Each structure stands twice: as structure tokens, then as C-alpha cells.
Amino acid sequence: xxxxxxxxxxxxAGPGGYPAAIRCAxxxxxxxxxxxxxxxxxxxxxxxxxTKALLASTELVAKAxxxxxxxxxxxxxxxxxxxxxxxxxxxxxxxxxxxxxxLKANGIDLVKGAASIxxxxxxxxxxxxxxVTLETDKIIIxxxxxxxxxxxxxxxxxxxxxxxxxxxxxxxxxxxxxxGSGVIGSEFACIFxxxxxxxxxxxxxxxxxxxxxxxxxxxxxxTFRKQGIDIRTETTVEEVLEYRDDGIKVKLSSGDELxxxxxxxxxxxxxxxxxxxxxxxxxxxxxxxxIMVNERMETNVPDVYAIGDVVGGILLAHTxxxxxxxxxxxxTRGDAAIDYSxxxxxxxxxxxxxxxxxNSDKAAEQGIEVNVSRFSFGxxxxxxxxxxxxxxxxxxxxxKTDKVLGAQVMGPHASDLVHEVAVAIKMxxxxxxxxxxIHAHPSLPEAIMEAAEASHGKAIHVAPPKKR
Ligand code: FAD
Numbered sequence: 001x002x003x004x005x006x007x008x009x010x011x012x013a014g015p016g017g018y019p020a021a022i023r024c025a026x027x028x029x030x031x032x033x034x035x036x037x038x039x040x041x042x043x044x045x046x047x048x049x050x051t052k053a054l055l056a057s058t059e060l061v062a063k064a065x066x067x068x069x070x071x072x073x074x075x076x077x078x079x080x081x082x083x084x085x086x087x088x089x090x091x092x093x094x095x096x097x098x099x100x101x102x103l104k105a106n107g108i109d110l111v112k113g114a115a116s117i118x119x120x121x122x123x124x125x126x127x128x129x130x131x132v133t134l135e136t137d138k139i140i141i142x143x144x145x146x147x148x149x150x151x152x153x154x155x156x157x158x159x160x161x162x163x164x165x166x167x168x169x170x171x172x173x174x175x176x177x178x179x180g181s182g183v184i185g186s187e188f189a190c191i192f193x194x195x196x197x198x199x200x201x202x203x204x205x206x207x208x209x210x211x212x213x214x215x216x217x218x219x220x221x222x223t224f225r226k227q228g229i230d231i232r233t234e235t236t237v238e239e240v241l242e243y244r245d246d247g248i249k250v251k252l253s254s255g256d257e258l259x260x261x262x263x264x265x266x267x268x269x270x271x272x273x274x275x276x277x278x279x280x281x282x283x284x285x286x287x288x289x290x291i292m293v294n295e296r297m298e299t300n301v302p303d304v305y306a307i308g309d310v311v312g313g314i315l316l317a318h319t320x321x322x323x324x325x326x327x328x329x330x331x332t333r334g335d336a337a338i339d340y341s342x343x344x345x346x347x348x349x350x351x352x353x354x355x356x357x358x359n360s361d362k363a364a365e366q367g368i369e370v371n372v373s374r375f376s377f378g379x380x381x382x383x384x385x386x387x388x389x390x391x392x393x394x395x396x397x398x399x400k401t402d403k404v405l406g407a408q409v410m411g412p413h414a415s416d417l418v419h420e421v422a423v424a425i426k427m428x429x430x431x432x433x434x435x436x437x438i439h440a441h442p443s444l445p446e447a448i449m450e451a452a453e454a455s456h457g458k459a460i461h462v463a464p465p466k467k468r
Contacts, residue, residue: 006032009123009136011115014041016308016320017142023328025106032134033108034115034125039099043317046164051187053088055348058194081172117277138303138331145269145309159248161264173197175260181208183347185266189229190349200230213359213408271310295337297327342426346415351391354418357406357425358396369399373455375447377411382442388412393447397455402430431455
């Protein structure tokens with residue numbers, strides 16, 4: 001039974017909530033953390049980590065199949081889905097165990113059950129042993145998001161899946177329709193296409209990865225096509241013609257009919273704010289249930305903060321964590337404000353995509369005059385040695401000041417490489433600063449240095465334009 005009086009109650013133990021709880025405890029507050037499912041939230045249990053564990057397995061499969069190109073003979077490469085799933089679960093369990101230890105070490109009471117907030121701003125929790133009330137001075141809401149569903153589909157049918165269902169499939173489907181070509185849909189396309197699933201991906205907009213830089217999205221589409229993924233843009237499912245136990249038949253907006261064993265809906269997320277008692281408390285939300293907050297992560301109700309996916313904006317684990325730390329600081333008499341100017345966003349497809357700051361499309365929209373400078377991995381020794389010479393680094397540089405404003409990386413370790421540019425943007429570095437920093441050879445970050453040099457027409461490994 002938890003204590004009944006706390007300084008701060010955090011609702012939701014995802015990557016937003018549990019770091020917020022720990023930071024509050026580090027600052028001397030008495031903290032309860034309420035979680036209705038597993039600590040780690042979507043990220044650890046149904047999102048970032050399980051997908052990356054599956055991708056680690058499928059990338060190994062792909063690499064093993066290419067082994068002969070590296071002079072290594074591997075015969076009988078055979079992915080074992082149940083073993084892949086077991087490894088994924090082990091990774092998740094290890095991380096969940098680590099969080100439980102951290103909570104204990106920081107003296108945080110973990111209360112298992114669904115929370116709601118009373119009119120007197122205390123928190124009620126429906127635990128397995130009955131309802132408890134946690135008296136508290138302050139509340140941080142970190143209830144995250146769930147997969148958004150489309151009314152076109154009946155999610156009780158075995159063929160229709162959310163991303164959470166796709167993570168726990170008991171076998172690899174023979175065929176899969178993916179509705180939505182955003183980050184989550186694209187990562188699942190990579191996982192299952194490597195395992196032999198035949199995939200059709202549908203996208204309502206005129207290009208896949210609609211929120212990415214247009215050049216990146218275009219090149220990714222051609223890569224996906226080479227991997228055998230059939231991408232149909234400006235297309236969606238008009239109606240379901242048939243649900244079967246072993247499949248689904250749909251009619252597309254193009255008029256085509258399509259059958260598959262499974263259909264994954266990955267069209268975005270819905271905010272988890274219903275049932276928390278927020279309307280009664282007068283917490284301001286938009287018409288989609290997103291909780292409105294200021295830069296201190298305060299809602300309009302005093303002493304009630306909200307963070308992470310449930311406040312919308314950038315739905316990423318690291319943003320949730322940073323918002324959590326800002327809320328924790330402010331809830332413990334500190335003074336912090338969130339800064340979204342540098343948020344790396346990564347897509348763990350093959351090849352990976354990492355982007356940060358401004359891209360050329362956004363620069364044009366905002367009327368900022370920029371130089372866009374690229375360097376191709378095809379000209380980089382390390383990338384060739386690794387057999388991963390596909391893609392490029394693209395730097396977006398202020399044409400007047402030479403300051404680096406953004407980067408898009410598509411290629412090997414893009415999710416790691418983008419962080420060099422993130423620090424450069426944060427420090428206000430110029431392309432010259434990057435170009436004049438000695439980078440180790442042979443290494444992938446040399447591509448960033450070369451792109452910076454190229455912006456001044458000085459890249460060593462880029463041929464100058466032909467003289468007429
Ligand atoms: P969540 O992680 O959703 O946690 C909220 C928690 O609150 C949950 O545990 C929930 O059970 C609990 N909760 C909800 N309501 C209540 C209640 N009433 N009482 C008690 N507990 C409650 N992001 C990345 O940065 N990188 C990635 O690679 C990445 N991959 C992803 C892959 C997939 C398939 C998905 C779905 C998401 C991915 N994300 C990724 C997004 C990332 O998972 C989320 O942005 C992040 O988890 C949001 O954190 P959060 O703490 O706000 O919410």
C-alpha cells in the first residue's frame with residue numbers, strides 16, 4: 001500500500017514520466033509514479049526498443065545474405081521468428097528491470113493501476129487490490145499516446161493490426177498491406193520485407209515519408225522499390241470487401257482490389273487524455289484531446305503539468321524525456337523552459353535516415369536563404385569498405401552567416417551521424433567550423449566534414465564542375 005501524501009504524483013511511466021519522477025526525487029521531492037501497464041511505456045514495450053531489436057535481427061539476416069560479397073560463405077541463413085521475438089523480449093525485459101531498480105533506488109513509490117485526477121487535485125488509482133487515493137501537491141501527466149485507428153477497419157478482426165499487434169505476431173505473414181508510409185510503417189516494411197513478406201504500402205499524400213525532406217523521401221522510395229516493397233502514393237483503402245480469419249480483401253481509392261494476410265494501420269497516434277478527469281478539472285485540451293501546455297510544461301491549471309506524446313508536437317521518446325525534465329525542474333521550485341530548436345529525428349529503415357534542424361523545404365517555406373551542400377557516401381572510403389555506400393549527407397547552411405541550420409543524413413549510421421550536426425547547430429557553429437575540424441580517417445563522419453567543405457567549393461573528394 002503506497003503512502004497517501006506526496007509532493008508530486010507522476011501519471012504514466014514512459015520515457016517522459018519515469019525520468020520526470022527520478023528528477024523530482026533527485027531534487028528531494030516525495031514522489032509516486034502511477035502506471036497501468038508496464039514501466040517504460042510505449043517506447044520500451046511497444047515502440048522504439050522492440051522495433052529496434054527486431055531490426056537488429058533482420059539487418060543481420062540481410063548482411064548474412066550479402067556475405068559472399070565480403071568474401072565470406074554463409075550457407076543456410078534462416079531467420080527464426082520465435083527466437084527473434086524471444087531476443088526482443090529479453091532486451092525489453094532487461095531495460096524494464098533496470099527502470100524498476102532505478103525507481104527503487106530513488107525512493108519512488110510505483111503504484112500499479114489506472115489513475116484519474118479528482119476535483120480536489122488528488123489522484124485516484126484503481127489498483128488490483130482496490131482503489132487508493134494519493135494526496136499530492138503537484139501532478140505531472142505523462143500518459144502518452146496509443147495507435148490511432150481508422151473507422152474503415154474493424155480492429156477486432158484478426159487480419160487488422162496496429163503497430164502493437166505487429167510486434168507480437170506469432171508468425172511472419174506471407175503478405176502485408178501497410179496503410180501509412182510514415183516512420184512506423186516504413187520501419188515495419190523493412191522488418192517484414194527482409195523476412196520474406198510481400199508488402200504493399202499505401203500513402204494518402206503524394207510521397208512516402210511526407211514529413212521528411214523531399215530529396216530524402218524520393219531516394220528512400222527508390223530504395224524501398226529495389227527491396228521489392230510496392231509503394232502506392234495518393235492511394236488509400238476505400239472499403240474492406242472481405243474479412244477472413246486468414247486475410248483481408250480491400251478496395252483501393254485507385255479502384256484496384258488487393259488481398260493480403262494482414263493489414264497494418266500506421267497512420268499516427270491518438271492522445272491518451274480521456275478518462276483522466278481533465279474536463280472536470282478544467283484542463284485545456286484541443287479537439288483531438290491534446291493537452292495544452294506552455295514552455296514550462298504547465299497546463300492552465302496551477303500545479304498540473306503535462307509532458308510527452310499527450311501534449312502533441314514532436315512525438316518522440318527523447319522529446320518526452322526532455323519535457324519531463326523541464327516539468328520536474330519547475331515542479332521542484334526550479335525554472336526551466338523547453339527548447340525545441342534542435343531535436344534529432346531518426347528513422348531506422350535500411351538505410352537509416354537522421355535529420356535535425358531545418359531542411360531545404362522548410363527553409364524555402366520560411367524564406368531563409370540557404371546553401372544546401374551534399375556529400376555522397378559513394379565517395380567515402382569507410383562507407384565503401386563497409387559495403388554501405390548508399391545515400392548522402394546534406395547540410396543546410398545559412399547563406400549569409402555560414403551557420404549550420406540543419407542536416408539530413410541517409411545512409412549507414414545516419415542516426416548516430418546526425419548528432420555531430422545537432423551539437424554544431426546548438427553551439428551556433430559554421431560550416432567552416434566543421435570543415436576545419438580534423439575528422440578521423442576512415443570514418444563515416446568524414447562525410448559531414450566533406451559536405452561542409454563542399455559548401456565552400458573545397459571538398460577534396462568531389463570533382464569540380466567542368467570548365468566550359
Ligand atoms: P508513453 O511511452 O506512451 O507512456 C505513457 C505511459 O502512461 C504508458 O505506459 C501507459 O500505460 C501509461 N498510462 C496511460 N494512461 C494511464 C493512466 N490513466 N494511469 C496510469 N498509467 C497510464 N520514438 C523515438 O524517439 N524513437 C523511436 O525509434 C521510436 N520508435 C517507435 C516505434 C513505434 C512502433 C512506436 C509506436 C513509437 C515509437 N516512438 C519512437 C515514439 C515513442 O515511443 C513515444 O514518443 C514515447 O514513448 C512517448 O513517451 P511518453 O512517456 O509520452 O508516453
